[in-house]
Amino acid sequence: MIGLAAGMEMADMAWEVKCREEDMKQRALENERHAIDDARRAVDEKAQQLQVVANQGALFAGFSMVVLVESSIPEALNGALLAVFGSAVATTIALFLVSTLNSTYILVAILRYDCVRRDVPFSEFWNKRCEPDWKIALRCFSYGVPSFLLVVSLVAWVTFWEAESGFVSASVVTTISMAVTLFWFGRTDRKWRGFLLMPEARVLTRGMSNTNVRRNGGGKISVPSPTDSSDYSETSIKVEDLKIVTEWE
Incomplete structure (x- = not known):
C-alpha cells in the first residue's frame, strides 16, 4: 500500500x-x-496618419497646379506681380509635393515592416528611420497652407487686374486670405504642430487619462512605466511554433 x-x-x-x-x-x-497584434496596430495607426497627410498634400498641390495652368494672364499685367504669382505657386506646389512624397515613401517603408519576426522593434524603427522624414513632411504641409492662401490672394489680383472694380474685389479676397492665415498661425498651427512633432512617448504620456494613473504607497500620483507591462521580447517561444495566420486580413 x-x-x-x-x-x-x-x-x-x-x-x-x-x-x-x-x-x-x-x-x-x-x-x-x-x-x-501590437506591432500591427502600431503600423496601422502610423499608416493612417501618413495617408491623411499624403492625400491632403496631393490635393493642395493639384489645386495649385490647376491655378497655374488655368489662370488667364492679362496682357497689361504688371511684371513684378506676375513674377511673385509664379514664385508663390511654384513654392506651394513644391512644399506640398515634398510633404506628399515623404509621407508616401514612409508609408511604403512601414508597410514592409515584418510584424511577425520583429527583428527591430517598430518604435525603434520609426524613431530612427521614419521620424525625421515625418517631421519634414509635417512642416512642409504646415508651411504650405499659408503659401496656398497667398496664391489665392495673388490669383485674385491677376484675374481682376483689368476689371472695373478689380481693386475692391481683389482686396476683399486678400483680406479674407490674410484673416485665415492669421487664424492658421495663431490657433491651428500653434496648437497642433508642436504636439504632432513630439516624440511618441511624450505624446502618450501627456495624453494619458486619469484612469491610467495610480497612487503609490506614499500617496503620490505616479504614471506606470513601460516596464510595468508584459515584456514580449523575453518569451522564448519561436515564431514558427505559432499556429496563427500571419497575413493581414
Missing part, C-alpha cells in the same frame, strides 16, 4: 509538472500573439 501511494504521488507530481509546462508554453504563445 505504501508503494502504491508513493507511485500515485509521483504520478500526480509528474502530471502537475506537465500541466505547468503546457501552461507556460501557452502563455508564451499568447504573449507572442499580443506582440504581433
